[in-house]
Amino acid sequence: MAFKEINSPFNQEQAELLNRLLPTLTEAQKSWLSGYLSASQTTGSSIPVDSDNQKAAEAGGSPQTVETGSREVTILFGSETGNGQALAEELAQKLEERNFKVVLSALDDFKPKNLKKVQDLLIVTATHGEGDPPDNAISFHEFLHSRKAPKLKDLRFSILSLGDQSYEFFCQTGKDFDKRLEELGGERLYQRIDCDVDFDEPAAEWVEGVLSKLDEGREAEQTNDQSALPEEATQTKQPTFSRKNPFKAEILENLTLSGRGSNKETRHLELSLEGSNFEFEPGDSLGIFPENDPDLVDKLINEMNWNPEEAVPINKKGDTNSLREALLHNFEITILTKPLLQKASELYANEQLDELLKPEREKERKAYIDGRDLLDLVQDFPPYREVPAKEFIKILRKIPARLYSIASSYQANPDEVHLTVGTVRYKAHGRDRVGVCSGQFSERVQPGALLPVYVHRNPNFKFPTDPEKPVIMIGPGTGVAPYRSFLEEREETDTKGKTWLFFGDQHFSTDFLYQVDWQKWLKEGILSRMDVAFSRDTDEKVYVQHRMLEKSRELYQWLEEGANVYVCGDEKHMAKDVHDTLLTILEQEGAMSLEEAESYLAEMRKQKRYQRDVY
Amino acid sequence: MAEKEFPVQHGKPSDLERIKGDSHYLRGTIAEGLEDPITGALSDDDTKLLKFHGSYQQDDRDLRNERRKQKLEPAYQFMVRVRAPGGVATPEQWLAMDDVARKYGDGSLKLTTRQSFQMHGVLKWNLKKNMQEINSVLMDTLAACGDVNRNVMCNPNPYQSEVHAEVYDWAQNLSEYLSPKTSAYHEIWLDKEKVVDSRESEEVEPMYGSLYLPRKFKIGIAVPPSNDVDVFSQDLGFIAILEEGELKGFNVAVGGGMGMTHGDTNTYPQLARVIGFIPADKIVEVAEKVITIQRDYGNRSDRKNARFKYTVDARGLDWVKQELNERLGWDIEEPRPYYFEHNGDRYGWVKGGGRWHLTLFIQNGRIRDFEDYQLMTGLQEIAKVHTGDFRLTPNQNLIIANVTSQKKRKINELVEKFGLTEGKQHSALRRNSMACVAFPTCGLAMAESERYLPSLLDKIESILEEAGLREEEIVIRMSGCPNGCSRPALAEIAFIGKAPGKYNMYLGGGFSGGRLNKLYRENIGEEEILGSLRPILFRYAEEREEGEHFGDYVIRAGYVEEVHSGLDFHKETNKV
Ligand code: SRM
C-alpha cells in the first residue's frame, strides 16, 4: 500500500517521500528502521540516520532483541584491591538469580571488538594512581578513548565508580567511562554513582537502581522470581565474618622490626584468626577498622563543647552510638576533603571558609587541606553558631578500613595472620601527627587487645602454584610483606622454583626487614636469588631499580623464560621508577623501541604476568 | 716435610685442622664472603681463618636478644687487632689508628695486654678499607691472631733506652721471621693479584706448613728488673741478661699460659720455666726450633689441650731441652741469674738516653672521648706534635717516649689541657689493675670485666682508705672468663667471670709475676667480694711485715696455699 494524506498521519510531502523510500529498503533495513523508531520513542532521543547506522544495520546489530528473549548483561570491573571485583561478583549473582544471562570479567579481559554486540553493559570500576584506571582496566580504558572505539548506539550502560574523596581526581576512571560511553552513543540505563571509601550504601543503591531498570525491560517474563530475592541464600554462602561484619582478632604480637638507631618505625603484628573461618592466599590483605586517637577526639569535643555521651546516628539505618564512641570508631576526623569543607560551610556560615572555597582559590584550598584534620578545621574556621553534634556528624565520612598486605601463609599457620606496618609520622602545621591505624599499633594497642578485621581478597596479586614458573618479586620497605607470605607458603608446601627477590630500605643493619627469614629460605633453596639496596649506607643513594638495572641481562632472561613480575609497596615513587626500569631493561636487553617495550609489559599485564599491589 | 715429622697423634684432628687444611693457605672463601650483601657475617669456616688475618667476627651482645626478636641477624661486626712488636708506634701510625677507629670502628681504641691496638665495631663492608689504611702506615694485622706466633711482647723500658733499642730490634726480627709467608693476606686485603699456589707446603710456609700450629703461640721478652711482659705467662719467654748495662743474651723459659676452662682440671694456668741461656744473636733460631717442636708434638685433636704448656708438661722439661738441642745442633747454656722486682708500670716522666718519657695511666687500655675526659682527642693532639714514639705497655698503659727537652713543655701543656693522667689521683691498686674486654664484644665473655672493674675498684678503694692502704701497690686483675686475657692467674687479687655478676676470686699471686694465685672464693657477687676482701685487707694493714706484698701475706696468713706449679692450681685445699 502507499501512504496518503488521508490513510496516514503524514502530510502530503512526507507521504510522497515515504512512498519513494520504502520500496528501496531491504528487509534488514526495514526491521532496523522499525526497531529504531520504536526505541527512539522510549528514549526520546532523535539522532539523524547516518551511514554509520546503515553499517550497524548491515552488521545485524538488531534492536529487535529489545522486545524478545531475556537480555544478556555484561558486567565488567576495574579493580586493584578487590572492592570493585567483589561488588561486581555480588551483582552478577543477583542477576543470575533473576535468570539474566551474565557475562562477568575484568575490563581488560574483555575483547574490545565484542563491545559492539553488547546490549547492557554494567561497569564497576575503581580509580587508582592519580586518577588512573586500575591495572586491569588500563588497556580497555585506552581502547575506549582511542579512535578505534566503535559507535555504540544500541548499548545501554551504567557505571558504579569507587573512589576516595581525599584524592584530587575523585572516581576519575568511572567518570571517564561514563562520559565516553555516552559520547559513543550509548544510552545511560541508570545514573552513575560515585562512591567514597564508605561505599556500601551508595553501591547497594546503585545495584537496586540498575536491577529495577533491567527488570522493567522484561516485566513479561518477570512473573514469580521477584519474591525469591535470595538475600539469605547469598548470606550463607559467605563466611559469617566479612567487611560488613568484621571479626575481632586478638593481637598476639606487636613489635618493631626496625633495629636500634633506625630512622623508621616498621612494626610486625601477629593477630589470631582462630574462630573466624577466614581463609587467605599470598597476595591477599587484611582490612582493619582503626580507632581514632582518643586525645584528638576529646580535643574536638571540647573545642565544639559537645556532650560526649549524646547519642548520635551512625548510619542511614539509624543505629546510634554515643558521640565519643562514634568519633572514635565510626567517623573519619583526620582527613579533610573538599566536599567536607563545602558541607561544613553550608552547615555553619564562616566567611573565610566560604572564601576559601571560591574556585579561584583552589590552590590555597588544596594546600590547606593537606596534612590537616577536623580539629584544625573547626579551630581555623570556627562555626558562628553552636553546631549540634547530630548535625555535624552528618557531614563526616565513615572511617575507612586500612588494608595491610598479609605477611604470613595460611597453609603454614591458619589461625594467625602477620602484618608489616610502617608507622606514619609527620609534622604538619605545628603539630606532630601520627597515622590513625599505624599510630594505633605504635602507641595504643598491646598484645591481648582486639581489632575488628576482615580478609580482603586480592585476585589481582596472585602467585603461581606451578614451580616451573619463575617469579620476580620487587618489594622495598613494607612492600616485601606479601613475599614473606608467598615464600612461607612455598616452604610449607615444600615447593622449590626459580624465585628472585629485590628488597630495599635505608640501612642494612637496622632496616633489613625479616632478614633471618630470607637467609633461611635462601639456604633452603625456597628463594633462589636476592638483591638488596640500602639507600643510606652509601654516599650515592641506591634503590631496588638500580639493582634491577645492574642485573638487567639475567632479569631479561627470566622475563623471556616467562617469569611473573610482582611489584608491591610505595605507589608514589617506587612503582613508577620500577616500571620505567623494566622498560629500560626491555629496550637495552631486548633491543626494543619504547613502544615495543610498553606493549611487551601491557601484554604481560594481560596475561597476569605483571601484577602490582601499590599503595 | 714438616707434616711427615708429626708423631702419631691420638684422637681425630679437631675440625680446625680440616679448615686450615682446606683453606689453601688461609684463603678460604673470605674474599667471596666479604661480597655477600645478605649478611654482615662470614661463613663459620671463614671466621676461623679470618683470625689469622688479625680480625675476629663478633656481635654486639647487648643487642643480641633484642635483634633476635626483631628477626634481624645479630649485629655482626669485626674486631681488628694490629700487630705492633714491642708495642711501638710512630706518631704517624698513631694518627692512622685514631683515624681508622673513628671512621670505621666504634670510635675507641683498645690498648691490649699484649701491647697492640684493637678496634671494635668494624662492619664487614668497611673491613677491607680498614685493613688497607692500617697497612698504608706500614702496620699490619697478619698473625695478630690465629694458630701462629702472636704479637711479640717486649719490655718498653724507658729507663735503659739503649738496651731497649737492642732488645726491641730482636723483637722485631722475631716478629718478622715468624710471621706466616702465605700471600693470602695481600691478595684478600691489598688487592695483590691472586697466585694459585701449587708449590710444596714447605715453600709456601717453610716453618709452619699448611696446617700451621696446633694452637696460638706467644713470645715475650723481659728486661729485668721489670717483668711487665709477664714473661712466665708466655709459651716462650726470653729474659734479657744484662752485665754492666750490656745485653749478653737471654734466659729461655718455656711452657707458660693462662687459659683454662671452668670445671676442667686438665686445663690450668701454668708458669713458663727457665731451661737455659742463649747468646743474643741466637734468639731467632731458638724461637724457630721451639716453635717447630710445638708444631710437631702439640695436640691437634683437643684444642683445650693444645697449648705448648701441655706439650711441655706431658713430656717434661728435660725432653724439651734435649729435643731443642737436637734441632739446634748445639746445646743451650745453663741459665744465668736474674731478678724481677715487679710486673707493673712506673708512671710519670723519667729521663733515659738523653730523652724524656712519660708513662700515662689508661684505665683498662680503653682510649675514647668520654664526656668529661677527652682522652682520645688529647692523645691525637699530642701525636700531631710528638717527634718521638708511642709505646704500648703490657699493662694496657701508654708511654709517650723519646721526647726532646724542647717538646717536653708543649706535651706537658697538652697533658694538662686534656687532663691526661699519671694516675696519681688513683689508689696504687687501681694503677696496678687490668681488665680484659669481655662484654659487649667478646664472644666468650661470661661476666663483665672492662665495663665493671672500675666501679668495683671505687668500692674497694674506700676500704683501702679506711685501712690506710691507698698507696700500697697491689696487683689486681679481672677477666670475664677463664681464658685469662688480663693474665689474672698472676695477680695478687684476681676475679675470673663465671656468670653475669658472678666471679671466682683468687688470691696470692706474686707481685713480680713469678707465682700463680689460688682460688679463694667461688662464684660470688659484689657483696661477697667486698665482704670477704675487707677483713683480709684490714688484717694485712695490721700484720704485714716490712715490704711484704699482699700476695705473699695472704699465703703466710693462711688464706690460700702457695701454688708452685700449674699442676697444683686446682688442687683441693682446706680453705679458711
Ligand atoms: C684484647 C685482649 C685482652 C685485653 O683486654 O687486652 C684479648 C682479647 C681476647 N682474647 Fe685473649 N686477649 C688478649 C690477651 C690474652 C692473654 C694475655 C697474654 O697473651 O699475655 C691471654 C692469656 C695468655 C695465654 O694465651 O694463655 C689470652 C688468652 C686467651 C684465650 C685462652 C687461650 C688458652 O690457652 O686457653 C682465648 C680463647 C682461645 O684462644 O680459645 C682468648 C681469646 C680472646 C678473644 C679474641 C675472644 C675470642 O677468641 O673470640 C678476645 C677478644 C675480645 C675483644 O672483644 O676484644 N684469649 N688472651 C688481649 C689481646 C692481646 C693481643 O694484643 O694479642
Ligand SMILES: Cc1cc2nc3c(=O)[nH]c(=O)nc-3n(C[C@H](O)[C@H](O)[C@H](O)COP(=O)(O)OP(=O)(O)OC[C@H]3O[C@@H](n4cnc5c(N)ncnc54)[C@H](O)[C@@H]3O)c2cc1C
Ligand atoms: C592494598 C593495600 C595494601 C597495603 N599494605 C600495606 C602494608 O603491607 N603495610 C603498610 O604499612 N601499609 C600498607 N598499606 C597502607 C595502609 O593501608 C595505610 O594507608 C597506612 O598504614 C596509613 O594508614 P594510617 O591510618 O596509619 O594513616 P592515616 O591516618 O590514613 O594517614 C595517612 C595519610 O596521612 C597523610 N600524610 C602522610 N604523610 C604525610 C606528610 N608527610 N605530610 C602531610 N600529610 C601526610 C596522607 O594524607 C596519608 O594518606 C596498604 C594499602 C593498600 C591499599
Ligand SMILES: Cc1cc2nc3c(=O)[nH]c(=O)nc-3n(C[C@H](O)[C@H](O)[C@H](O)COP(=O)(O)O)c2cc1C
Ligand atoms: C594507591 C591508590 C591510589 C588511589 N587513587 C585514587 C584516585 O586517584 N582517585 C580516587 O577517587 N580514588 C583513589 N583510590 C581509592 C580507591 O579507588 C578505592 O580504595 C577503591 O575502593 C579501590 O577499589 P578496588 O579495591 O576495586 O581497587 C586510590 C587507592 C589506592 C590504594
Ligand code: SF4
Ligand atoms: S678473658 Fe674471656 S672474656 Fe675476657 S677477653 Fe678474654 S676471652 Fe673475652
